[in-house]
Amino acid sequence: MMNPIAAAYAQSAGASAPTSLTQNLVSFLPLILIFGVFWFLIIRPQMTKQKQQRAMVAALKRGDRVSANGILGTITRVREDSNEAEVEIAPQLRITVLRDTLVPVMVKPANDK
Numbered sequence: 001m002m003n004p005i006a007a008a009y010a011q012s013a014g015a016s017a018p019t020s021l022t023q024n025l026v027s028f029l030p031l032i033l034i035f036g037v038f039w040f041l042i043i044r045p046q047m048t049k050q051k052q053q054r055a056m057v058a059a060l061k062r063g064d065r066v067s068a069n070g071i072l073g074t075i076t077r078v079r080e081d082s083n084e085a086e087v088e089i090a091p092q093l094r095i096t097v098l099r100d101t102l103v104p105v106m107v108k109p110a111n112d113k
Contacts, residue, residue, distance in 0.1 A: 057099045060085060065105040068097040072105060 060066070064075045066087060073087035076094055085102065088094045 053100075056104060057102065060099060060102065066102040067105050068095075068101050068103075071095075075102075 060075060060078050062075055062077065066073060066075060068087060071087075071089055073089040073095070075085055076088045077086040078099070079085065083099050084096050085099050086094050086096055087102075
């Protein structure tokens with residue numbers, strides 16, 4: 001006695017016609033569209049944000065107010081030969097941090113309330 005499901009599966013496997021190139025491309029079209037949406041919604045904005053971060057790190061100078069992992073301070077020295085900056089977090093207390101970890105702190109002007 002033969003299993004009817006196995007018999008139907010065997011019959012459908014042998015009856016398939018050869019597929020054309022256009023049918024193969026059409027079957028991959030949804031994957032290509034998903035990748036395109038993924039690129040424009042996730043990857044591209046992240047790349048522009050990284051470019052802005054690199055530009056900000058390159059423009060750091062003495063006296064800038066920054067935050068390094070939640071620690072607020074003022075840049076006292078930027079070492080051009082390495083990726084380090086010296087940040088004063090309290091009077092006479094300076095730490096050395098990596099420039100890539102710094103985030104600028106936006107300070108309100110004195111006339112804004």
